Amino acid sequence: AAVYLADCRRLGITVLPPDVNESVQNFASVGNDIRFGLGAVRHVGANVVASLVNTRNEKGKYTDFSDYLNKIDIAACNKKVTESL
Secondary structure, three states: HHHHHHHHHHHHHOOOOOOOOOHHHHHHOOOEEHHHHHHOOOOOHHHHHHHHHHHHHHHHHOOOOOHHHOOOOOOOOOOHHHHHO
């Protein structure tokens, strides 16, 4: 991963951090940048990402941490997942 990040820096491509309001499962292009995919975050599997994205699409973006806690499916997004995000 470090090699790819170094290549991005060399090419002037910004790698944006993972964001529960913007990221999807995999890395994605955002203009001239690359958004880190939620699936690449430790302890965050495909089911968790699907739950986060579905909830975000149905209930709107997470406005703050309290809003995130009120909206998420606790069965999918446990303490370890939340700490990793």
